Amino acid sequence: MTRLRFMTAGESHGPALTGILEGLPAGLHLEAADLDRDLARRQRGYGRGGRMKIEKDTAEILGGVRFGKTLGSPLALLVRNRDFENWRERMQAAPGGPDPKPVRVPRPGHADLTGGIKYGHTKDLRGVLERASARETAMRVALGAAARVLLRELGIGIGSYVRSIGPAEATPAHDAAPGLYREDAYELGLLADGFETRALDEASSRHLAEAIDEARRRRDTVGGVVEVVATGVPVGLGSHVHWDRRLDARLAGALSSIPAIKAVELGDGFAAAGLYGSEVHDPIHLSAGRLTRARNRAGGLEGGITNGEPLVVRAAMKPIATVPAALGSVDLHALEERSAHVERSDTCAVPAAGIVAEAMVALTLADALLEALGGDTMDALRLPFAKLRLSTRVEPGHAFLLGPMGSGKTRSGLILAKRLGRPFIDLDARIESRAGTSIAQIFQTAGEEAFRELEEVALREATREAPAVIALGGGAVVRESAWRSIRKSGVAVHLHAEPDELARRLIANEREVLARPLLGDGPPEVRLAELARERDRWYARADVRVETTGLSPEEVAGAVSGLVRAVLGPLV
Numbered sequence: 123m124t125r126l127r128f129m130t131a132g133e134s135h136g137p138a139l140t141g142i143l144e145g146l147p148a149g150l151h152l153e154a155a156d157l158d159r160d161l162a163r164r165q166r167g168y169g170r171g172g173r174m175k176i177e178k179d180t181a182e183i184l185g186g187v188r189f190g191k192t193l194g195s196p197l198a199l200l201v202r203n204r205d206f207e208n209w210r211e212r213m214q215a216a217p218g219g220p221d222p223k224p225v226r227v228p229r230p231g232h233a234d235l236t237g238g239i240k241y242g243h244t245k246d247l248r249g250v251l252e253r254a255s256a257r258e259t260a261m262r263v264a265l266g267a268a269a270r271v272l273l274r275e276l277g278i279g280i281g282s283y284v285r286s287i288g289p290a291e292a293t294p295a296h297d298a299a300p301g302l303y304r305e306d307a308y309e310l311g312l313l314a315d316g317f318e319t320r321a322l323d324e325a326s327s328r329h330l331a332e333a334i335d336e337a338r339r340r341r342d343t344v345g346g347v348v349e350v351v352a353t354g355v356p357v358g359l360g361s362h363v364h365w366d367r368r369l370d371a372r373l374a375g376a377l378s379s380i381p382a383i384k385a386v387e388l389g390d391g392f393a394a395a396g397l398y399g400s401e402v403h404d405p406i407h408l409s410a411g412r413l414t415r416a417r418n419r420a421g422g423l424e425g426g427i428t429n430g431e432p433l434v435v436r437a438a439m440k441p442i443a444t445v446p447a448a449l450g451s452v453d454l455h456a457l458e459e460r461s462a463h464v465e466r467s468d469t470c471a472v473p474a475a476g477i478v479a480e481a482m483v484a485l486t487l488a489d490a491l492l493e494a495l496g497g498d499t500m501d502a503l504r505l506p507f508a509k510l511r512l513s514t515r516v517e518p519g520h521a522f523l524l525g526p527m528g529s530g531k532t533r534s535g536l537i538l539a540k541r542l543g544r545p546f547i548d549l550d551a552r553i554e555s556r557a558g559t560s561i562a563q564i565f566q567t568a569g570e571e572a573f574r575e576l577e578e579v580a581l582r583e584a585t586r587e588a589p590a591v592i593a594l595g596g597g598a599v600v601r602e603s604a605w606r607s608i609r610k611s612g613v614a615v616h617l618h619a620e621p622d623e624l625a626r627r628l629i630a631n632e633r634e635v636l637a638r639p640l641l642g643d644g645p646p647e648v649r650l651a652e653l654a655r656e657r658d659r660w661y662a663r664a665d666v667r668v669e670t671t672g673l674s675p676e677e678v679a680g681a682v683s684g685l686v687r688a689v690l691g692p693l694v
């Protein structure tokens with residue numbers, strides 16, 4: 123990793139895991155809850171052992187965040203081990219010991235023997251296994267969750283699901299959830315979270331659970347394959363120019379660093395080796411104003427660089443090394459053959475390994491993104507990211523204007539459309555003309571929810587039309603689906619003004635106030651300030667921001683037109 127660096131420390135039954143992630147841009151909204159969500163996901167999954175019942179992982183943020191936003195300084199995290207209470211004496215940092223119950227019979231397949239010899243722990247292999255335990259991956263998941271928040275802010279979603287456990291295969295995502303597989307891997311991961319084995323449908327999940335039950339019946343363990351998908355990934359992350367900059371290599375390294383992962387496939391991976399070139403490579407098409415692929419056997423990677431298609435990688439996990447019907451081994455003290463040590467353990471951790479794999483992919487992608495684009499702050503990242511995102515477009519795409527009521531989306535938008543020689547679509551006006559009534563009336567008779575549905579449909583339809591200037595309603599961008607439509611089809615420009623200035627503009631004309639039901643009866647500046655608190659986080663996702671205070675509507679249009687041109691990619 124070159125732009126992001128992370129380190130973790132901590133033993134499985136020590137007091138806590140700690141981690142530092144350095145290189146996150148300043149200004150990213152980040153809360154402990156964002157990290158806890160993924161920590162909880164890692165703890166679930168059919169086949170886990172007793173430890174996960176003891177722990178309830180939560181991350182404490184010790185550095186790098188103030189008032190819910192990253193500072194640009196290292197993110198420092200702590201995840202406590204509840205089980206430490208039961209190990210206080212045996213895991214104390216203070217001088218003491220020896221442990222009354224030393225571990226002396228190494229488990230084949232674990233780090234016990236190799237680590238024991240290397241670090242001189244053969245008298246008590248606990249000196250190795252405490253750190254070789256995959257408890258360590260909890261901190262990777264917490265740090266990876268921060269990287270995911272960064273990526274998600276830019277529209278890159280990461281998710282995983284389980285493809286197989288032992289001999290049992292699950293329905294792959296391209297059949298079970300084709301839409302999410304192409305468009306929203308984050309949701310794909312959440313779909314998998316709904317099943318105890320993290321398959322994507324009930325029948326598959328039952329099938330996978332049976333394979334785990336069978337292993338348990340045999341007093342054995344079982345592995346499997348997880349697939350990690352990332353959607354919304356732009357062209358241009360990674361590089362063909364040097365071996366250690368190829369994203370393929372970095373992903374393979376990151377995934378195979380997860381304990382028990384023994385093989386990684388990029389795109390079709392091993393299957394491609396058995397096919398003809400014409401069957402494997404993904405022909406390039408021109409459609410909907412973009413370079414596109416009808417299939418994605420490359421898994422979104424060509425030449426060590428992302429190609430704009432979803433990233434698809436798989437990781438194969440071997441069965442857990444702690445086999446309950448213990449394997450043959452040698453007591454390193456008595457130097458006699460004995461059954462291997464059995465530590466409380468999982469039967470199958472493939473569902474959890476998927477969450478760890480998501481975290482490693484997130485850290486790797488975030489690193490490559492920051493390497494390609496720089497960015498000490500989130501604001502500095504957005505414009506260069508938009509250029510990458512739009513770089514496979516062969517037509518300009520739409521210019522979306524968003525921002526609060528009174529920011530001038532309608533007024534400046536009309537002027538901008540004339541300047542660019544493009545059609546102007548005012549989403550509010552379009553909804554009104556279709557409904558044959560005013561927005562105020564729609565709010566009054568059908569309610570806000572009904573209006574939001576009309577708004578969503580109108581936005582989706584507008585994005586399919588010829589490149590236009592599209593003025594959005596003030597609340598149209600307060601949902602993920604709107605951002606998916608916007609990011610695919612153009613540039614998002616945030617017109618900004620402070621609530622006081624917005625209120626001044628609107629109060630100047632009583633009709634302006636009456637036309638906006640959300641303003642209610644109170645003082646507009648109070649309501650506008652309230653809305654700003656709710657919505658600024660969504661507006662901040664725009665590719666560029668124009669401060670409109672002190673500019674006439676014409677000047678705003680001029681500024682926007684320059685910015686829109688700056689974002690257009692190399693093919694336009």
Ligand SMILES: Cc1cc2nc3c(=O)[nH]c(=O)nc-3n(C[C@H](O)[C@H](O)[C@H](O)COP(=O)(O)O)c2cc1C
Pocket residue numbers: 171231232233254255256259380381382383442443444466467468469471474475478
């Ligand atoms: C989420 C997760 C949970 C794991 N749980 C266990 C476990 O309970 N018992 C065990 O022996 N190994 C478990 N492992 C695997 C070991 O950590 C791993 O086999 C060990 O560190 C040796 O590394 P290697 O298998 O890569 O050679 C788990 C791995 C992961 C990713």
Ligand SMILES: Nc1ncnc2c1ncn2[C@@H]1O[C@H](COP(=O)(O)OP(=O)(O)OP(=O)(O)O)[C@@H](O)[C@H]1O
Pocket residue numbers: 525526527528529530531532533534550593594595596627628631634638670673674675678
């Ligand atoms: N840059 C500006 N300077 C001064 N007044 C402005 C500016 N831009 C817009 N206005 C005025 O503010 C009022 C609201 O503008 P407009 O209708 O374009 O806002 P809007 O962003 O489309 O709001 P809504 O989200 O409610 O549709 C209008 O009276 C308009 O003339």
Ligand SMILES: O=C(O)C1=C[C@@H](O)[C@@H](O)[C@H](O)C1
Pocket residue numbers: 526527550561594595596597598637638639640
């Ligand atoms: O900010 C909002 O939620 C709204 C803004 C206007 O554009 C209209 O879409 C409607 O008045 C709602």
Ligand SMILES: [Mg+2]
Pocket residue numbers: 531532533548550593594
């Ligand atoms: Mg308007």
